[in-house]
Amino acid sequence: MEVLRLSEYLAGHHYEHRNEVFALFEREPELFRPRHDLGMRESRELLMRRWERLHELGYFKNTITSSKPENRLRRMALSETCEYLDHSLAVKMGVNYGLFGGAVYGLGTEEQKDYWLPKVERREIIGCYGLSELGAGSNVRGIRTTATYDPSSRSFVLHTPTDGAQKYWIGGAAESATHCSVFAYLIVDGKRRGIHGFVVQIRDSIEGSPVHGVTIADCGDKWGLNGVDNGRIWFDRVKIPRTNMLMKLGQVSENGEYTSIVKSENELFGRTLAPLTAGRVSIIFSALNEMKVGTSIAIPYAKSRQVFGKELMSVQTHRHRLLPYVCSALVINVVANPLKLQLLEPGQVVTKNFHVLSAGLKALSTWEMERCLQECREACGGQGMLSENRVGPLLSEFNVTTTFEGDNHVMIQQASKVVVNMYAQGLKQGVFGGDLDFLNREELPLRGEPNEMSFIVELMRRRVRGLLPALVPTSGTSEAAEKELVLFEEVGTAFCDLLIFESFEKELNSSTELPCKDLLSKAGVIYGLSRIDRESTFSRSGALSSDASWSVRRTYMKELDRFVESGMMDSAIEAFGVPDFLKAPISGDWLSHNAKAKL
CATH class of the missing domain: 1.10.540 (Butyryl-Coa Dehydrogenase, subunit A; domain 1)
Structure with a gap:
């Protein structure tokens, strides 16, 4: 129950x-x-x-x-x-x-x-999202598609000035989409007014022909996600009605007067791209759900497989390979659930903190999923190569999540920029605020045991405390920090890890009716220890001594064994709730499935 x-x-x-x-x-x-x-x-x-x-x-x-x-x-x-x-x-x-x-x-x-x-x-139209361009990639401000207002016809003229400005990787565009929300630089009376959205008809009917002035090409075969017809779009001075400009944030009157409710182009840019935040949150759930599928296939197989007289799941290396991903899926799930609900609150505005956590969690969760599915594939041996056993194809299908709706490195760098600016501001003011307020307190000797959440959260804080001065010296600026991009990303990763584990600990402590609280707490410890054991920044930042790192490793191995022997592993796989028909033959009676009698 x-x-x-x-x-x-x-x-x-x-x-x-x-x-x-x-x-x-x-x-x-x-x-x-x-x-x-x-x-x-x-x-x-x-x-x-x-x-x-x-x-x-x-x-x-x-x-x-x-x-x-x-x-x-x-x-x-x-x-x-x-x-x-x-x-x-x-x-x-x-x-x-x-x-x-x-x-x-x-x-x-x-x-x-x-x-x-x-x-x-009603599915009378099918829409696509025209933001990405071939020559811009993750640099959205670098797009070059224009929408010029023509007061004589009371219309906007959409134009692709170069091949580099073609809309690229547009899901649904190649074959089926009838309309596109096109993002372009608005030009009114010769002045650029920032990036705005426009509804543009690109095809005369679902799976029909492109309309006049629109050229569409297929991106072609991919090594995953081939059900989506990604396309490329060019606009050759395509006229659309003035009312097809999405006009909540800014609009152009019939006589060509531009007005906006936002104060700056930076604010306009952030609010225009707000739908991507919801997309990133959905990608987090994509990642954690596929980790559930992968481990729900690989672990039952390992429990039923005998190797050299031992059950495969009893082997320490196998536990070390698979169990951290069961635990990371649980932790990410606990942290992501409130994010989704918060996003849908009436009048919700995407705050800087929300953006950092969603962007960082999108990056860390999809990288975690990628490692998880690869490890599950290898842990299943040759059986992992069979498409019917799903793990390999899932890796191909979901690998794209590491780059779409924001390349993961760019996502982490956005988090890095926020925390570095917070730190630089704190240095100038002599006091640190927000999520860095712990820097105002004197660092005390590390207390507790490695198998406690409080110990793990404190180590996360110590890593951030140790990395920031290496990146932003007392006399430095955030701009100077961005020249050290590898360290810059490490700071962003450390900060996101801290936010994730603080959020997880808060959820554990605040919820009185949390089911299987001991299981979730243990999962948090194991995922935390796996991060600490994996990341060299804990030692380089001075957060963890050599002796302490060995203590973490020994505790980590013991906690993996306890997770299995206590039955928590089995309970977690059951709680993932993946139906049997969506698992794989190797997660069931794989001997009967491969029997000669079935030929």
């Missing part, structure tokens, strides 16, 4: 709805069983059939047009459930509803939302 409560807690919301979707998948295996044996064309066709079936069953009703958090959470639950089956399906639906729809919802006026969102929800 307690494990079931943990499973519900990890889901965060709409637990029964998720199980209903899983039941649909199991009832209709011809359409919804995992397929990792298809080419690009077949994958795209299957995705569209799956999407149409979900739409036909009414799963999206009131989830786009309604502003109620309950309805938006229901769509998120559907998307997260679909990711267990088909990442491409979740991504393409996410682009349409979350990015295109999110751009209209977040940047459009009430009138614009009332016009566009019902069309999205």
Whole structure:
């Protein structure tokens, strides 16, 4: 019963709805069983059939047009459930509803939302999100697409000035999208007014032909996510109505007068790209859910596999390879759940602290997932190479999360910039504020034991305390720090780790009804020890002496054994709640599956 409560807690919301979707998948295996044996064309066709079936069953009703958090959470639950089956399906639906729809919802006026969102929800149009450009990459300020206002026709003229300015990697654009939320530099009366969003029709119908002035090309075959038809878009002086500019933050009157409710171009830029924050939060759940799938396949296989007379899961190295990812998935889940709910609060504004935690957690969780799936693949030996056992294909499908909606290194550098500026400001003022207020206190001798959360959090603080002076000397500036980019990223990583473990500890201590609290606490300790054991910055920063590092290692190994022998590992895998039909043959009776009688 307690494990079931943990499973519900990890889901965060709409637990029964998720199980209903899983039941649909199991009832209709011809359409919804995992397929990792298809080419690009077949994958795209299957995705569209799956999407149409979900739409036909009414799963999206009131989830786009309604502003109620309950309805938006229901769509998120559907998307997260679909990711267990088909990442491409979740991504393409996410682009349409979350990015295109999110751009209209977040940047459009009430009138614009009332016009566009019902069309999205009824699937009369399919949207894509036109931000990335071939020549700009993660440097969004470097995009070159322009939208010039023409007062004589009361229209905007969208133009791609060079091949480097073509919109690139646009999900859904190659074959199906009819409309695109295009982000371009607004030009009014010869003056640039920052990056704004515009709704642009790019195709005459779903899977139809490009409209006049729009050129679309297919990005082609990829080594993962082939169900998504990523495309490239050029605009050759394409005219759109004035009212197609998303006008919540800024607008142009009929006679060409520009007005904006924001005070600066920097503020405009941040608020224009706010929909990406929701996307990053969804990617965090993608990462932790796939860690659940990978470990739910590799660990049962290891428990049933005998090697040299021993159960594989009893071998210390195997425990060391797999168990940290069970624990990191649990910790990330606990920290990410409140982030999602906070994002949907009415009137929610993305604060700097929220941005840092979401960006940093997006980077650290997707890197953790990448390591997890690779380790699971290797831990399953040759069986891990078979597509039917899913781990390898999942690695290919989800590897993209390390770079989309923000390259992970860029995400960490954004966190680095915030903490370095906070530190530089504290040096000037003589007092540190916010998440660095612990620097105002004298560092006392390290207390407690390595198997305590308080010990781990304190080590995280000591690492930040030790790294910052190496990057920003007393007389230095944050600009000078950015010249040491490797150390700069290490500071950002250390700061994000600290935020994650402080948030986790706070959740543990504040919730009186937390299910399986001992299990979650132990998972936090193991994940923390794995980070400390893995990262050399703990010793380089002076946070951890050589003797203490050996003590951490010995404790880490003991805690891995206790996690297995106490039954916590099995409880965690059960709480992950991955249905058997979404696991793999090796996580069940793999001998019978491979029997000669089945030929």
